[in-house]
Amino acid sequence: MTFPADLVGLLALLGALFVLLGSLGIVKLSSYLLRLHAATKASTLGVGAILLASALHFSARDGGASLIEVLAAILLFATVPVSAQMLARAALHLHPDLAPPQPDSGSRQTVPEGAEVARPNHGNSAPADRL
Amino acid sequence: MIAIAMFITGAAMLLAALRLLLGPTIEDRVLALDTLYVDALALLVLMGIALESRVYFETALVMAVLGFVATVAVAAYLRRGRIMP
Numbered sequence: 001m002t003f004p005a006d007l008v009g010l011l012a013l014l015g016a017l018f019v020l021l022g023s024l025g026i027v028k029l030s031s032y033l034l035r036l037h038a039a040t041k042a043s044t045l046g047v048g049a050i051l052l053a054s055a056l057h058f059s060a061r062d063g064g065a066s067l068i069e070v071l072a073a074i075l076l077f078a079t080v081p082v083s084a085q086m087l088a089r090a091a092l093h094l095h096p097d098l099a100p101p102q103p104d105s106g107s108r109q110t111v112p113e114g115a116e117v118a119r120p121n122h123g124n125s126a127p128a129d130r131l
Numbered sequence: 132m133i134a135i136a137m138f139i140t141g142a143a144m145l146l147a148a149l150r151l152l153l154g155p156t157i158e159d160r161v162l163a164l165d166t167l168y169v170d171a172l173a174l175l176v177l178m179g180i181a182l183e184s185r186v187y188f189e190t191a192l193v194m195a196v197l198g199f200v201a202t203v204a205v206a207a208y209l210r211r212g213r214i215m216p
Contacts, residue, residue, distance in 0.1 A: 009132030012177060016136035016143070019173055023143035026150045026166060032158060035150075039166045043143075047173045050136070054176045058185065068188050069176075072195060076169070079199040083165060086206035091158040093210045 004060035011053035018046030032091050032098060040084040048073055133181045140177060144170045161205050168198030 025038025055069035092099055144167060151163035172191045179187040208214050 008180065009136075012133055012136040012180065013139075015173065016139035016177070019170055020139050020143040020146070023146035023150075023166060023170065026163060027146045032156065032162075035159065036162055039147075039162055043166055043169050047169055047176075050173045050176050054180050054188075057180050061183070068185075068192075072172075072176075072188065072192055075192065075195050076172070079195065080169070083199055083202040083206065086203050086210075087158060087162060087165070090206040090209040091156075094158065095156070 004056055008053045008057045008060075011049050011056065015046040015049030015051075015053065018042050018049060020046075022046060032095075033088065033100075036084055036088055036091070040080050044076060044080045047076060051076075133177055137174060137177045137181065140170055140174045144174070157209065161202060161209075165198060165202045168194060168201075172198075 019042070022039050022042035025042060026035050029035045029038055051069045051073045055066050058066040058069075147163050147166040147170060151160055151167065154160040154163060172194050175187045175191045175194065179185060179191075204214050
């Protein structure tokens with residue numbers, strides 16, 4: 001097997017494995033936001049590798065650079081994060097309990113009752129009562 | 132090796148279709164459909180390599196644009212109740 005064909009096969013296999021990883025994340029993960037991240041990031045990386053394999057294959061076969069795969073990759077890498085953002089906002093609008101807890105409230109729950117915690121008081125004389 | 136990659140991508144599409152059928156909420160189904168679009172694009176590109184043909188790239192480009200527009204439209208509808216602002 002020649003060098004470009006070997007590399008094309010390896011890249012296609014790697015990309016297919018990442019696509020499978022993304023779909024496995026869709027099925028297996030527990031929360032919707034986790035599923036969204038798995039699907040968009042892993043699948044986009046896999047399709048990028050497959051498009052790179054195709055660009056290598058057709059560049060080696062025809063001679064000269066094959067640029068339509070680059071166009072498809074740019075289109076995909078620009079549009080998938082936008083659609084993922086729109087989906088996340090729609091999901092947070094429909095199910096507000098999906099939102100992860102704020103860092104402030106999360107740290108307050110781990111502090112035991114009555115423990116003295118040093119809090120920065122930024123020139124504010126009154127103690128903050130909205131902790 | 133391209134054939135193995137096509138089989139793996141087909142398995143990924145089956146998993147996404149499983150989430151499309153199972154999905155408890157409507158966002159899960161939309162996400163599964165978006166993933167199915169992307170996987171079908173990958174499968175088309177792999178088929179173009181296997182068949183030594185460049186005809187399928189135009190189909191892949193159109194599929195990428197259609198998947199993006201469909202996902203954004205459904206997400207905007209779910210969020211605001213209408214599609215156009």
